[in-house]
Amino acid sequence: MSKVSNSSIAKLSVISNFKEITKMRLSLSVVFSSIAGYLLGADEVNFYTLLLLAFGGYFMVGASNAYNQIIERDLDALMERTKNRPIPSGSMSVQSAFILATVFTVLGITVLYIINPQTAMFGAISIFLYTSAYTPLKTKTPLSVFVGAIPGAIPFMLGWVAATDDFGIEPGTLFMLQFFWQFPHFWAIGWFLHDDYQKAGFNMLPTGKRDKGTAVQTILYTVWTILVSIIPVFGFTGELKLTIVGAVVVFAIGLVMLYYAIQLFKKKTTIAARQLMLASVLYITLVQIIYVLDKFIR
Known part of the structure; x- marks a missing residue:
């Protein structure tokens, strides 16, 4: 019985470590964005390509997250949020994490x-920027969020490029939408985790403080996100189109996120920041779904 029990515990540990080192929930959300971008760009859906994109996308994001946790292992040990991750907790060695990250990189690019x-x-650019620019800059300057927003915005446009083998105004617009969205999203996270981030010396907020300046910039980037999201309705974005109904719905959802950004400005509390973060996740998910539905039902 003990051998069976130990074997089951070991398997659960391996699965848990894999989920944590690759940040499974985040990676799956990135795969979702890539699939949405593919569906927007594809004239005919090729399920083989869709499957390759899903696996390739997961490999690339999983590799980035593993490299990130290797580099930040000592800093992760200082924060409540991350001290139980596989490497700082001792449940996974740096060598094992590096092997997984390397294998995932090769598989992802292939x-x-x-x-x-x-x-x-x-995909390769996203890994390089995330690990070689964003990660080391997090302890140096709040501009790390700007740098990190570049690889973070690639998945949505990556799907379009996978469908068309072309980079133009359409994937560029998808990139800009997800690029601007990341600022209110990550500043909200940086706000309610500010004290924890400070333990590791991370500078995530634009002013370095939970103040009026950070809240104002959060509102501004939310407004820019909303404006970019409705650009396709005006016919300036090539094959990326949006009907008036779709644009109205997307705009309305954007106003909900803006409401929570304004609430952060008014209240300046961790609760308001957490609400904005949740609203931002719901926003980007719904916008991508609406974009896709708008294409197939118009």
Whole structure:
């Protein structure tokens, strides 16, 4: 009985470590964005390509997250939120994490290259920027959020490139939408986790403080996100189109996120920041779904 029990515990530990080191929930949300971008760009849906994109996307994001946790292992040990991650907790060695990250990198680039070389190139760029620029800058400057927003905005446009093997105004617009969205999203997280981040020396808020300046910038970037989200309705974005009904719905959802950004400005509390973070997650998910539905039902 003890052998069976120990074996089950070991398997659960491996699964748990895998989920944590690759940040499974985050990785799956990135895969969701990529699939949405693919459906927007594809004239005909190729399920083989869709499968490759899903696996390739997960490999790339999982690799980025693993590299990030290797680099930040000593800092992760200082924060309540991250001290129980596999490496700082001792449940996974740095060597094992590095092997997994390397294998995922090779698999990710290979799988995305099978789709087309441009998709693989953008996937490789996202890993490089996340690990070599965003991660080391987090302890140096609040501009790290700007740098991190670049690889964070790639997945939505990556799907379009996977479908069309072309980079133009359409994937560029998808990129800008997710790029601007990340500022209110990550500043909200940076706000309610500010004290924990300070333990590791992370500078995530634009002013370095939970103050009026940070709240105002959060509102501004929320407004820019909303404006970018409705640009396709005006016919300036090539094959990326949005009906008037779709634009109205997208705009209305944006106003909900803006409401919570304004509430953060008024209240300046961790609760308001957490509410904005949740609203931002709901916003980007619904906008991507509406974009796709708008294409297929118009």
